[in-house]
Amino acid sequence: MVKKKQVYLDYAATTPIDPRVMQAMMPYFSEEFGNPSSYHYYGQSAENALENARDKVAKYFQCLSSEVIFTSCGTESDNLALRGTAIQALKERGASHILITPVEHHAVTRTAQQLSKFYGFELEYLPVDQLGRVNIDDLITRIRQDTAIVSIIYANNEIGTINPIGAIGEICRSRGVTFHTDAVQAGAYLSLNVNSLQTDLVSIGAHKFYGPKGIGALYVRQGTSIIPAQTGGGQEFGLRAGTQNIPYIVGLAEALDIAQTERENRIRSVKHLRDHLIGTILEEISDVQLTGHPDERLPNHASFVFYGVDGNALLMMLDIEGFACSSGSACKTGNPEPSEVLSSLGITHDWALGSLRVTLGNFTTAAEIEEFLSVLPKVISKLRKIR
Amino acid sequence: MQQKPVVAIAMSGGVDSSVAAALLVKQGYSVIGMMLKLWSEQGEDQSNRCCTPDSIALARRVASIISIPFYVLDARQIFYDHVIQPFIDGYAQNTTPNPCVVCNRSIRWKFLLDHALSAGAEFLATGHYARVIHPSQHAYQLLLGVDPSKDQSYVLYVLTQNQLKHALLPLGEFTKQEVRQMAHQYNLPVADLPDSQDLCFLGADGDYRNFLARYAPQTQNPGPILDLQGKVLGTHQGLAFFTIGQRKGINISSPVPMYVLAKDSIQNALIVGTREESFQDHLIAHHTNWIDGNPPSTDFNASVKIRYNAHRIAGKVSIIDDSTFSVKFEKPVTDIAPGQSAVLYNGDICLGGGVISAD
Numbered sequence: 047m048v049k050k051k052q053v054y055l056d057y058a059a060t061t062p063i064d065p066r067v068m069q070a071m072m073p074y075f076s077e078e079f080g081n082p083s084s085y086h087y088y089g090q091s092a093e094n095a096l097e098n099a100r101d102k103v104a105k106y107f108q109c110l111s112s113e114v115i116f117t118s119c120g121t122e123s124d125n126l127a128l129r130g131t132a133i134q135a136l137k138e139r140g141a142s143h144i145l146i147t148p149v150e151h152h153a154v155t156r157t158a159q160q161l162s163k164f165y166g167f168e169l170e171y172l173p174v175d176q177l178g179r180v181n182i183d184d185l186i187t188r189i190r191q192d193t194a195i196v197s198i199i200y201a202n203n204e205i206g207t208i209n210p211i212g213a214i215g216e217i218c219r220s221r222g223v224t225f226h227t228d229a230v231q232a233g234a235y236l237s238l239n240v241n242s243l244q245t246d247l248v249s250i251g252a253h254k255f256y257g258p259k260g261i262g263a264l265y266v267r268q269g270t271s272i273i274p275a276q277t278g279g280g281q282e283f284g285l286r287a288g289t290q291n292i293p294y295i296v297g298l299a300e301a302l303d304i305a306q307t308e309r310e311n312r313i314r315s316v317k318h319l320r321d322h323l324i325g326t327i328l329e330e331i332s333d334v335q336l337t338g339h340p341d342e343r344l345p346n347h348a349s350f351v352f353y354g355v356d357g358n359a360l361l362m363m364l365d366i367e368g369f370a371c372s373s374g375s376a377c378k379t380g381n382p383e384p385s386e387v388l389s390s391l392g393i394t395h396d397w398a399l400g401s402l403r404v405t406l407g408n409f410t411t412a413a414e415i416e417e418f419l420s421v422l423p424k425v426i427s428k429l430r431k432i433r
Numbered sequence: 434m435q436q437k438p439v440v441a442i443a444m445s446g447g448v449d450s451s452v453a454a455a456l457l458v459k460q461g462y463s464v465i466g467m468m469l470k471l472w473s474e475q476g477e478d479q480s481n482r483c484c485t486p487d488s489i490a491l492a493r494r495v496a497s498i499i500s501i502p503f504y505v506l507d508a509r510q511i512f513y514d515h516v517i518q519p520f521i522d523g524y525a526q527n528t529t530p531n532p533c534v535v536c537n538r539s540i541r542w543k544f545l546l547d548h549a550l551s552a553g554a555e556f557l558a559t560g561h562y563a564r565v566i567h568p569s570q571h572a573y574q575l576l577l578g579v580d581p582s583k584d585q586s587y588v589l590y591v592l593t594q595n596q597l598k599h600a601l602l603p604l605g606e607f608t609k610q611e612v613r614q615m616a617h618q619y620n621l622p623v624a625d626l627p628d629s630q631d632l633c634f635l636g637a638d639g640d641y642r643n644f645l646a647r648y649a650p651q652t653q654n655p656g657p658i659l660d661l662q663g664k665v666l667g668t669h670q671g672l673a674f675f676t677i678g679q680r681k682g683i684n685i686s687s688p689v690p691m692y693v694l695a696k697d698s699i700q701n702a703l704i705v706g707t708r709e710e711s712f713q714d715h716l717i718a719h720h721t722n723w724i725d726g727n728p729p730s731t732d733f734n735a736s737v738k739i740r741y742n743a744h745r746i747a748g749k750v751s752i753i754d755d756s757t758f759s760v761k762f763e764k765p766v767t768d769i770a771p772g773q774s775a776v777l778y779n780g781d782i783c784l785g786g787g788v789i790s791a792d
Binding site: 356358359361362363365366428429431432 | 504507544547548551
């Protein structure tokens with residue numbers, strides 16, 4: 047293929063590593079290669095790096111360092127949070143009810159479904175409105191004495207909608223129910239302060255905020271009843287056995303530090319481009335809807351459905367034109383069942399098949415967005431013609 | 434050096450389309466891999482041969498080995514509407530449909546070609562064993578592939594000049610053996626996959642009869658088996674489960690081998706007869722496509738293929754109207770099955786064809 051310049055507009059899928067992060071990681075692959083559990087100099091040096099990283103992450107959760115557990119990714123954090131607390135709650139107090147929303151990431155949904163299937167938990171879905179947000183009153187009526195865990199996504203990957211996590215957390219706390227939020231998409235742009243979020247468990251993954259893939263963290267509030275999902279040598283306060291991946295942990299901490307420090311600037315730079323993108327698309331293309339909340343959404347996130355357009359074909363045409371976007375859920379196999387998330391917002395089949403997610407990032411320029419906006423209407427109209 | 438044009442290659446995860454893609458890359462084209470996700474029967478073990486996650490993964494792997502982009506397009510609904518439903522209806526109407534012909538006309542060379550052209554490709558390529566040439570001052574011509582055992586021009590006779598203009602068939606010049614060698618040479622992980630034999634959408638058993646029983650239960654409709662004299666020889670379980678020319682599995686006792694001669698829809702009767710009785714000397718075909726766009730002005734001699742795997746037989750073609758022709762064979766032939774296509778050749782050149790009618 048004669049490749050045109052490729053424009054990356056899929057930052058919600060993953061982000062490139064910030065060079066500063068890479069630099070911070072490098073020594074821990076070679077000179078500082080020790081196992082943090084070892085007794086000697088090398089071990090102590092690695093342990094020092096590990097604990098410095100933990101302190102750094104704790105700073106942004108505004109929590110104790112001992113409340114930060116490093117995992118291999120956001121998905122593992124979600125798994126540990128749900129499986130670890132639900133099984134313990136069942137054993138300790140016979141709690142057998144799990145409450146999640148229909149717009150959770152699969153890392154939460156599939157884990158909750160497995161808990162339901164193999165451990166007998168009653169899995170209940172808290173409805174969301176057509177913008178993808180949880181209604182506090184619904185939570186109040188559905189949360190129960192025997193609720194083992196409530197898990198509600200902070201910012202949605204497909205539609206960008208941000209949930210009122212603090213208000214949800216307050217209800218859960220007042221009922222004494224463990225509350226987890228998947229903050230994997232939120233890490234790059236939103237506050238992770240667990241005191242205002244009022245959460246017991248928070249999952250993040252580094253590659254969504256310019257850190258490396260294969261590393262995540264879970265905030266676990268002190269006193270939370272949780273058992274490890276992975277057992278072994280007792281690392282990570284006994285909650286996640288296995289020798290810690292020091293260079294990646296250092297990378298996660300560095301990336302989070304940069305993301306949270308530069309947050310305001312980053313939001314400023316992507317948000318006006320994103321707003322321009324949404325405004326232009328809604329104005330210039332017919333039969334299009336913005337999916338998710340118009341205001342309470344991630345500042346880099348735009349998502350749409352186009353009537354009478356095949357989402358896969360749209361992604362293909364855009365990729366060939368040099369724009370890497372997503373439909374919001376992985377559909378490499380050409381199996382674009384309308385996404386469960388879009389269906390749960392009440393978006394009908396004919397619309398949901400034509401979904402498009404455009405997510406901006408640190409390297410997105412105004413010129414790229416203009417280029418994209420000049421190409422998209424043509425592609426949409428071509429696809430509508432050949433249908 | 435001038436940049437060669439952009440070509441979309443229809444990939445299936447099989448050896449033919451994979452080698453075709455590799456050849457195009459080698460020839461310097463800008464190649465885009467495209468794969469259609471087609472409707473297929475969901476077997477219990479999900480092991481249908483075509484368009485499974487497995488075959489998609491293979492095609493994707495081949496695309497990455499030869500460094501081309503790869504995209505899957507969802508064609509399940511349109512494939513069902515245009516290919517599967519007519520397939521079921523055809524059997525229910527006691528013909529023997531050829532879904533590959535329909536797929537080439539309505540899906541591959543329409544839906545996929547439209548997407549390829551919209552995506553900026555100048556050509557759509559497939560792994561078919563056939564050739565397209567464009568002699569100067571002439572219309573585009575469709576030729577037999579050079580491997581006589583693999584020729585697939587039979588399923589491409591439906592192509593119009595406009596489709597042929599955009600068609601590239603890189604395997605037409607090669608034999609299957611050469612293609613397998615190339616697959617090894619290019620280190621493609623599909624080199625030793627078996628040839629696909631059955632219809633791509635059938636369940637794991639690959640038997641269209643079971644498929645019909647599941648999707649068109651009305652085809653299970655017992656009736657009498659009659660000889661040409663009207664004598665009842667037995668009972669059949671449904672006309673759809675038999676093919677003209679079939680000998681095995683009729684389940685009647687007879688001193689001589691009996692063949693399926695015809696299906697009598699009115700009496701729901703399967704008509705059988707001896708080999709001698711199974712010969713016919715003519716056919717009529719409708720829904721005709723003439724490759725050069727127009728029916729010939731006079732009757733002409735041609736060699737005729739009445740099934741995908743049949744030998745060509747000499748006959749005289751008469752034009753009845755724009756979409757209908759008849760063939761009078763030099764020697765009587767067997768196995769003329771309504772619903773299959775009669776494809777006409779002059780030497781290596783495919784002239785067109787039509788669907789054999791039940792007249």
